[in-house]
């Protein structure tokens with residue numbers, strides 16, 4: 001079987017003939033980077049799996065950064081009159097904590113899973129636009145680094161993650177922090193937008209034969225919905241960010257109240273983006289648990305079409321509720337009533353999902369592995385967060401709650417208890433697929449329980465704190481005004497801070513688990529199908545080969561992999577195993593496709609994206625540098641445009657070795 | 672797409688049939704667009720009275736749809752393109768009109 | 782843009798995508814759907830702020846409708862030349878493709894030139910970027926559009942060069958068509974701006 005990484009000479013001629021290019025003529029400016037195993041390969045790779053791993057590793061790094069920021073916040077509030085952070089540092093800390101967690105951890109971690117698993121789940125060999133995929137990753141990474149360099153360049157952004165204008169104008173925040181924030185998010189926004197286009201086209205256009213929309217795994221479904229949300233939400237925040245940066249850098253008047261500006265303009269743009277954004281954060285985790293719960297209940301997902309469609313419904317209704325973040329801003333009674341009703345309505349499709357998960361588990365043969373525990377953790381904790389969300393949707397009640405710790409409790413239950421628990425469920429579930437080894441179950445259980453205890457100890461008391469009137473973003477509290485008895489806010493603040501450290505130990509155990517699993521000789525290579533899973537990503541080698549599938553499977557069922565392993569006895573109606581995972585894979589590999597063209601590596605994605613932070617530093621410090629960056633951008637984009645996505649034979653750096661055998665890579669049979 | 676077969680031109684089939692108009696027809700369409708623009712501009716010189724706003728809105732919409740349907744081939748192309756594009760368009764109109772409504776924008780004047 | 786994972790089997794004749802549609806074209810339409818929300822946001826900002834003139838001229842004191850009508854007409858006609866370029870490209874008629882692409886780029890440049898003239902004229906009449914909310918939002922909206930046209934011109938010129946030297950990776954007709962879609966989109970945005978911003982006074 002020939003895996004053609006460089007098209008053979010004959011194909012290259014046929015390919016280039018109509019446009020009249022002789023195959024010997026090098027296209028583009030650089031020769032193409034050839035495949036290699038060195039670290040440099042990671043810089044030029046366009047492989048969706050490698051990019052997924054890169055997203056994951058980098059996002060986890062930012063998770064730790066954001067986590068340290070959170071611990072500093074909790075240390076500051078652990079006792080009365082905290083002295084750890086000054087008021088100014090405190091503002092920067094909570095702003096960057098939230099920004100990091102939302103834009104640099106959850107969103108890219110979702111991209112990590114989506115990149116790695118969506119092509120596998122739909123039976124594709126890569127995404128639709130592999131180079132744009134790499135470009136998105138580098139944009140995101142450079143944007144995130146750019147954003148965080150503000151810490152060392154005069155202070156980070158301090159306006160809160162929603163950065164309300166005019167509070168975020170230079171008058172109130174003269175440091176460059178917010179400039180970094182605005183520009184950094186613009187860069188990561190490019191990553192989100194290109195990623196969205198790429199994944200939507202991938203899901204619509206790259207499915208294996210027979211993979212109808214209604215046979216796609218729920219994770220792929222939820223990814224599709226989320227990418228549509230990103231597609232339409234990113235431009236809104238882009239507009240808002242442009243307005244703000246024009247105000248800060250070029251003295252535009254958009255949020256200048258003296259000139260007659262309306263401060264609500266920012267709030268609208270921010271939340272038209274912001275509410276779809278919260279679904280961008282949670283829906284992928286819904287998708288992950290919808291994969292996990294059936295596997296560990298040994299039952300198909302209850303009401304598959306309803307789960308898929310309620311996800312789409314959430315995505316749709318999510319566009320009509322943004323002003324529930326603005327109930328206290330004087331919108332007027334009609335608007336408040338309309339948005340209040342809409343917000344209550346959105347709880348319905350969310351509740352439907354919860355019912356579906358519970359019905360899936362009902363009567364199933366449950367096995368409480370670590371992924372399953374995290375999935376159940378999500379169901380329980382998200383429900384708590386969803387219920388407090390419904391209490392905010394009642395506008396009169398929300399006017400009491402808004403801007404208090406009660407809100408902080410709500411969104412941490414849905415985001416930590418929901419989104420992040422879902423991601424951890426995904427880590428444990430898919431780890432053996434990506435890294436060949438299964439994370440330790442016993443360490444994982446400690447990991448899980450410490451996180452559950454820590455999370456509820458940290459955020460549970462915040463309900464009480466908020467209803468007692470502790471405002472969010474409050475830098476110190478004093479014993480004298482802490483109140484009495486059960487409602488003493490000093491007591492509950494201490495509990496919350498203690499909880500946050502338990503939570504941190506839980507996360508630390510995850511890292512220890514990774515190190516233990518991969519260092520210890522006792523941990524064996526995981527079997528091909530350790531969980532007896534149901535979807536296509538498990539019908540690949542361990543880890544998947546570069547081209548994913550030797551032959552593209554034809555899909556006949558929802559849960560195709562399960563149906564290849566199990567069959568119903570026509571007489572007894574008993575479902576029996578008819579093949580092992582190894583046998584299914586061997587059968588699939590028995591007739592490999594003849595010509596598999598994989599997209600070629602490229603230097604351009606990383607180079608083009610590198611110009612963006614240069615432009616942004618230039619905008620802040622030196623207009624000349626900006627010009628240099630812009631010129632670099634233009635040149636690299638030309639370079640990219642000239643380069644075909646699949647390289648002809650002689651367009652490699654180092655040059656392709658020899659004739660014949662050098663063109664094709666013969667792979668040993670897999671099994 | 673840059674697949675082998677694509678280069679060789681075997682899969683160009685989607686193009687030939689998707690072309691709804693000839694060059695001559697394009698010119699006619701452009702003339703219609705020019706005429707509509709002329710009417711639009713005439714509202715600046717002639718008083719349309721209460722018809723002023725409705726005329727402008729209708730003409731704007733008609734021009735928009737003509738360009739999208741004929742010059743951008745949306746009328747002849749696969750429906751999926753229409754769904755995707757019009758979803759964005761309608762969403763934008765709905766969301767931003769909603770936001771403007773909360774500013775009482777549409778109540779300001781006639 | 783021409784960038785695709787080639788995921789097909791031995792059967793070279795079969796369509797390679799699930800829907801049978803080209804990835805690039807699908808991606809372009811999705812992108813344009815997203816652009817609607819970008820321009821929608823800018824237009825809404827302008828609509829909200831056009832009447833808020835704390836200093837400097839009012840919109841209807843400053844707009845030069847006859848002039849803008851001419852430049853709008855120029856941009857509208859560039860859509861015609863663009864579509865002629867696309868149709869020539871489908872006929873594999875390189876000469877006419879290049880001719881119409883060049884004309885389109887020239888018409889686009891005329892439009893942008895008109896915009897530069899308009900901006901300087903407005904500036905002289907006292908409407909700066911920072912003068913009023915109207916000024917900030919007017920320049921931002923029309924400036925964004927102008928940048929889009931400029932990007933389009935750059936792409937057109939690059940395309941002419943690449944068609945000449947046969948350096949287009951992938952299908953030539955499709956590349957022309959994709960850039961055409963972008964160009965028409967920029968044109969329809971101007972159709973909206975022309976009416977909402979210029980013809981309807983504050």
Ligand code: HEM
Nearest residue numbers: 278281282324325347386389390392393398402411414415
């Ligand atoms: C059952 C569905 C939900 C309802 C009814 C709901 C309702 C609300 C409401 C009304 C607010 C505004 C409270 C205020 O500021 O006064 C709010 C805030 C928030 N919600 Fe939800 N929510 C729901 C689910 C979610 C989900 C799934 C997430 C994210 C995964 C989320 C994340 C947030 C965040 C981050 C905030 C605070 C934003 C801020 O002010 O910084 N919510 N929610």
Ligand SMILES: [Cu+2]
Nearest residue numbers: 275278324325
């Ligand atoms: Cu919300």
